[in-house]
Every structure is written in C-alpha cells, then in structure tokens.
Amino acid sequence: MIHISNLHKSYKMGDTSLHVLKGIDLQVQEGELVAIMGSSGSGKSTLLNILGMLDLADEGEYRLDDVLIKDLTETTAANYRNQFLGFVFQSFNLINYKNALENVALPLYYQGLGRKIRQQKAIEYLDKVGLKEWATHLPSELSGGEKQRVAIARALASEPKVLLADEPTGALDSKTSNEVMGLIQQINNEGKTILVVTHELDIAHMCKRIITLKDGVIVEDQKVEQVIAEVHV
C-alpha cells in the first residue's frame, strides 16, 4: 500500500539547515496496523506529514497504492488527501461550530457528494464509533474520548485507503486511550491500513508492527504480538 524509498527532508532554519529525515525506506502492506515510535525530534511527525501529503519530501520516492506522489500542486494534494487519506489528530481538530454529524460529513462535502448520501454515510460512521445518539451535539458538549471517536468517524467517512493517526491518544487519559485504541484495532481488523504515530510504548504495542525512528532514520522495525485494548464501557 505504501512504498517509500530513500526519503529525505530538511528544514531551513535561517542560515542552518535541519536534516530531519535522512533516507527512510518503508513498505506498508494493506491491512497493517503500524506504530511509528520515536522521541520528539526523531522525525516521526515529519514522516507522517509527508505520508499525509501535507508536506513534500526533498528527495526519494513515495508511492501510495501504486500512485506516485510527486510534484503535487495544492489542488491535487487536496484531492488525493480527500480520496486516499483519513486524518486523526492529537487535538481532534473538530470544527467547533459544527455538530458531530456535520463534522463527519465535511470530507464528503469536499468529495462533492450529494446532501442525502452525506447525511446517510455520516450517520453510518457515527454509529460505527458508537456515537449515533450524539449526532446533533457540538464538540464542546462531548468528552475528549467522544471527540476523538467523532474525529475517527470523520476520517473513515471518506473511505480512505490509509488512516493516519498523529498521537491519537496524546490528549486522553488511559481509560479513554484504551477505548480509542480498541476502536482503531476494530477498524484495522476490518481491513483498513492504519499508521499511528505515538511515543507511548503501551499504545505502540496495541499495533501489529512497531517502527522506531531515531534522528531521522529507522533504527528498528519489528512485528509484535498485538495487545488487545481492554475496553471498559
């Protein structure tokens, strides 16, 4: 699903240049649940941004579902993101003046789908994350875990090929973290390819494969025995 070879990225900070990614090679097959670990500054967020087409690599090749991602204009990048990718952020990033249903329907709006289909799909995915009853609630009326579940529903609604989660449990307590990871595992079990950036080891162990980044290179890449998240509802 994801093929990356010899990926380099550096940021210019005034006169000095910061080399963040120093030749990343990575293959992710369909249906994998991959944790990307590393301390802050290891380049894991940069890697995720490049995977998410929010940022461009300086060098190297990136193929997503056999589509070469190269020299993107803002418009094509937006269209690819809309078709291929679902984002889950640490800070949820729900639009605060839209209710749960409208938030989930938003990527479908940008896909150009009709109103009825959007409503229907959004309800379907809210139901999937167990928040159908909360459809008309604003984000401010939801708990952190619920917000993240709405965000996951929103990421899934556009039926992306890959789900990218940047510290999805970073703002949650351990109980709700478990709930969210349980949901991610469930979605993965249904066949969705998911990449999770985290710096928490127990979260990483809830995935099937852990890639560890350090100073811009992959230092470790191992398949792990998946810990099933215990969901206490």
Add this chain to the structure above:
Amino acid sequence: MNSLKVIFDVDTWQEIFGSIAKNKTRTVITVIGVLWGIFIYITLSGAAKGLDNGFDREFEDMAMNSMFVWPQRTSVPYAGFKVGRYPRFTLANVAQLKKKIPEIQYIAPRNARGVFGGSPPASVVYKEISRTYNIYGDFPDYTKISTKKIYKGGRFINEQDQENQRKVCVIGERTQEELFDEDENPLGKYIRINNVYFQVIGVHKYLEGGGFESDGDIFIPFNTFRNLYNSGEEVDWFTIAAYDDADVVAVEKNVKDVLKKIHKVAPEDERAFGSFNIGEVFNRISGFANGMTFLSLVVGLATIFAGVIGIGNILLISVKERTKELGVRRALGATPNEVRIQILLESVFLTVIAGVVGIILGAGVLAIINLFTQDLSDFPYTNPTVPIPLVIGALTTMVLLGTLIGLIPAQRAVSIKPIDALREE
C-alpha cells in the same frame, strides 16, 4: 467543482452561514459599517431628490423661462430728467418689446390694486357680505406664462371678454368660501366690485409659490380694469415668457435695455427697473439640487467604501482566527479554490445583506420624512425617491467592492500551508 456551480449550491451557503453565524456580534457590527454607508447614500440622495421635486412643485405653475419686470425710481439723471422719477410702462411697450426682442414668446401686461403698497384693494359685495380683495387686470395670454387652474365649469378670461370689455371675473377659492354659501354655485352669479356688477365666470385653484398672489385674488379683463380704475395706457408690470431655447438672463437684460431706451432712462441706471427672473432662479435652484445629488453620491459612495473596507478588515481577522479550521478543512480535502471561494462569498454575502438592509432602512426613513413634510406647504420637499438604477448601481458597486476586498483575506487564507495551519494553536 467548478466555481459557478459552487455559488448556486445550497451546501456552499450552508458552510457560509455556519461560519458567519459562529460569531454573531462581530458579524452584526461588521454589517453595520456597510449598512450605514448605503443608508446614508439612500437617505441623502432621496432627500436631495425630494428637495428637487419640492422646488419643481414650487415653480410648477410658472413657465420656467419667465420673468417679471416692473418700474422703480430712476437713480441716474438722464436726458434732462432729474433723479427719482417713476417711469410708467404703457401698453404700447408690448409691441415695441416684441419687435425688438424675438426671443419673447408671450408678454402679458398686468395691472393690480391692493397688491403693492399705495393702492387700496377692491371692495367686493355679494348680498349682505362685504370684503376686500386684491384685483388684477389681465390678458388671456397670462395663463400661458403662469398656469391658472380653474375649477370645473369655469374658465379664465378670453379674447372676447377682453375685446368687449366684459364685466366678468375669476375669483379665488377663498373668495368663494367667504362670499358664497357652501352649496351655492358661484358661476354666473353677480358680485359688486367697487359698485360695478361683475359676473363670476370661474374659480381658480390657489397654487403655492405664485409669489405675491393669494387664494383670494380676483382676475378681470385688462380692458375692463382700465375702465374700472381709469388707468389709461398704464401698465403696472410685464410678465414675459421667453422661448424654451432662449437664454433667460440675456432676454431679461435686453428687455430692460429696450425699456430704458423707450422711457429715457440712463443705460447705466440699474435701479430704474426691478425684475424677477424665474428662469435664473430656477436654474440656480436646480443647480443646487444637482449639487446636493452629487454630494450625496460622493458621501454615500465614500461611506460604502469605508464600510466595505471594514468588512475586508474583519474577514482578515476572522481568517487569522480560523487558520486552524481552514487547515483542517484542507487536510480533509478542501482545495485552495474552495477555501478562497468560501471566504469571497462570505465577504459578498455580508456586503449584500448589509446593502439590502441599508436600502430598506433608508427607504423607511425617507417614507417617515415624507409623512412629516407632506402637509408643510411652505417647505419645498416632495416625494423623496431614489431612482431604481441608482439603487441597483449602488448594490452592484457593493458586490464588486465586496469581491475585491474579499480577495485579500481569501488569498491570505490559502497562503498558509495546511501543515502550518494545523500546527497553529
């Protein structure tokens, strides 16, 4: 998505309403800026139009290019005459003036009693009632210079009245009220004017702005007046109308020059003849009204412009505040164009709403002013309206300005990369 489709898409508007409704107070305050501009524009130009109409009404019964000329005292000794002589106009002057000045269309000599100081008004008796009224001796042509509306059934003095020196009169509304019973038809009745019986042939409707004329005036044929008061060839003043394309100021000067020559008045004597040039006054007043209209246009447009800039300013702040939201939208697949159009439409939408509300409020205020000034006959203000093309023009200008000013925040919104936008806290 192509942009035209976006504009007519219900969902686009839902997105726009969503983001506008998010900050109601700010939206309202922003809208007030433009609203105020268009309100000022509509009210001012409507008021200017009202004044214009009002002036038109004041002069509606007078030919626009007409004038009065009357004799005063000479102030320069000339041709053996001392200062302080009263030259008298005569009937012979009519033909002389017409011959010398081809621009004159009509010339109506008038005599009057009671109007100016010195002469007493006519005493009028009908049955037991006795009153005094101003009385005029008139030529039929007078109505071609100053319109007289005569109530149904009656008529003004005609050529036969004049030739035969008939004892007929046209009376005013007030005269009718004071002399006759309410249900009594005055037409055909005889009233005594200075002890001579006159038959009433018409009742004239009083029109405002006729200068010294009033609703009690009595008009009789010039020749009859001559006999009644034994005024001979004398004429109190001339009422003159020039052709439509004539320069009234030049005609006025020519008339005075010719009269000076006839009556042996020094050419440089400015005080020997008095005159009132309606054409000139009218030109000056309509110039003033045009100036008012222009001024209201400038002030209105400037205020609208300031308001639209205010909208642009607020949207810039709003875009800054919504950096993160716009980043999220773009991460979810909004193309830069979609974001741009959304911000642009927000700008245009706010401008148009402000414009429409401003127009409605302005029209309301004009209606209220009209209500209060309707009954004020001495206030030149009638039917304040703003022509529809001007309203549409103002709206179009606003949409245009709204779009132009919206371009700035719209460009700002997409100039930040989504990744930076997402990082913003």
